Amino acid sequence: MTAVVQMQTYRNDEDMASSASRLLELARSKTTEDRRRLLLGITALCDATPPGAEASPLLGDIFMILARQAERDIRKALSEALAPAEWAPPALVAMLALDEIEIARPVIAQSPLLKDQDLLRVLVEATIEHQIEVARRPHISGQVADAIIDQGEPATLTALAGNRTAEVSETALERLIDHSRRIAALRAPLTRHPRLNETLATQLYQYVGDALREAIGERFRVDEAKLASVVAGVTSAMEPQRAEHKGIEEAASIVERDEMERRLVSKLQAGGQLRAGFLIRAVREKRLSLFEHGIAALSGFSLTQVRAAIHRPSADALYFLCASVGIDRAVFPAVLDEIRKLSDGWPGEGDVGLQGRTSLPPSAAAREFRALMGHIGE
Numbered sequence: 001m002t003a004v005v006q007m008q009t010y011r012n013d014e015d016m017a018s019s020a021s022r023l024l025e026l027a028r029s030k031t032t033e034d035r036r037r038l039l040l041g042i043t044a045l046c047d048a049t050p051p052g053a054e055a056s057p058l059l060g061d062i063f064m065i066l067a068r069q070a071e072r073d074i075r076k077a078l079s080e081a082l083a084p085a086e087w088a089p090p091a092l093v094a095m096l097a098l099d100e101i102e103i104a105r106p107v108i109a110q111s112p113l114l115k116d117q118d119l120l121r122v123l124v125e126a127t128i129e130h131q132i133e134v135a136r137r138p139h140i141s142g143q144v145a146d147a148i149i150d151q152g153e154p155a156t157l158t159a160l161a162g163n164r165t166a167e168v169s170e171t172a173l174e175r176l177i178d179h180s181r182r183i184a185a186l187r188a189p190l191t192r193h194p195r196l197n198e199t200l201a202t203q204l205y206q207y208v209g210d211a212l213r214e215a216i217g218e219r220f221r222v223d224e225a226k227l228a229s230v231v232a233g234v235t236s237a238m239e240p241q242r243a244e245h246k247g248i249e250e251a252a253s254i255v256e257r258d259e260m261e262r263r264l265v266s267k268l269q270a271g272g273q274l275r276a277g278f279l280i281r282a283v284r285e286k287r288l289s290l291f292e293h294g295i296a297a298l299s300g301f302s303l304t305q306v307r308a309a310i311h312r313p314s315a316d317a318l319y320f321l322c323a324s325v326g327i328d329r330a331v332f333p334a335v336l337d338e339i340r341k342l343s344d345g346w347p348g349e350g351d352v353g354l355q356g357r358t359s360l361p362p363s364a365a366a367r368e369f370r371a372l373m374g375h376i377g378e
Contacts, residue, residue: 038074075099079106086112094118101129108133119144120271124278128155135159135166142167149175150264152257154183161189168195177204191215258289265293274298276326283335288342298325299366305373310339313348317372323365 026038079096082088083106093113097104098121107114108122108130119140122130134140135148135156145168148160160166161176168176173195180186187208190196192215196204201216208216268274274297282290292310296303299321309317315336322332340346360368 072100072103076103079103083107083110084112088113094121097122098126098130101127101133104130105133109137116141116143117271117273120147120268120273123147123151124268124273124275125281128153131156132159136163138163138165140166142169142172145169145172147264147267149179150260150267152179152260154179154185157183158185158189161186161193164194168193170195170197170200173200174203177207180204180207187212191219258293261287261290262293264290265297268294269297279322279325280327280331280335283338283342286338286342288339291339295321295325299369301369301373309347309369309373310343311346315347315349317369318347320360320365320369320372323360324362324369326362329359 022041026034026041029038075096079099082093082096088111090113093107093111096107097111097114097118104122104126108119119134119137120143122134123144131148131151131153132155134144136159140163145160145166148156149172157176157179160168173190173193176186177190177200180190187204190204191208191212196219198220201220205213205216265274268278274294276298279291279294279298282288282294292303292306295301296306299306301321301324306321309321312318318336318339319332322335323329327335336347
């Protein structure tokens, strides 16, 4: 059995450095046997690091090499080994949190080194599966909970509603209850939520079925028949107005969604988390309004100018706008295709020379966009 496999304890820093050096050699190897030894060595090295200790620079170098170059099974083992560690390099943990979900899940779930800014970055840059794990993470802060609610994704909201340790304010809980009007999966966990009070329970009562109404009535010891009568009366009184103003309600829903996305973009920008990658993901997730608000904030141009650029006979203005915020020319055709699907074919295909354009620096692209759009929306 090799010395790497035999590592159980380290009597001094010299032993640790020697073993870490062996792991570094194994990390560069591609053979199956060396990968097996490396996995065993990682586990032993993690177990041998005492609580409260800091990782040696050499150990940090090894872990960064593994995270960037190693195969999936090694990265997964690394994530599982480092998830509870307080001594791991924070940059490495943040990197693992953005890896594919099976690798990211252990560190998102329990790493003490992930701070609010790291979790907000996962919400912005990673997949819906990553976002759900953030919403399930024990003791997430009010800032993270608010960001999840701002995004309005049903699966993530449902995970947050079921997280009893999350720091959810009364205002945030009220927003979750409001979302439950359209997201049925929220209703059961909200009925059991530890921060639900009588006022919010009365609001939630309007949206749930008989079984959950009974649970609310038992929990708060209210007169269920009286409460049901009040809710029925309000519902009955509002029914003619709902039928008459259905179009107005739909328009109000669109306005509400638009405002929610504007607030999300503002928070991301204030936290330094608004980047080109977020805009690309918004388009891929078919959230055109979120893309519009995001690119307006990132570019400094007005929302009116952004929407005017999209509804042009050609894609030239949109190309310059995207280039001004760092969206690469190679990515633009895919972004353009998705936007056309979401906006009834706009922008048009009048600019046949678009594909031949070279990449522009953001500042030059911004000047071209400003010259093309004139004073529209200023």
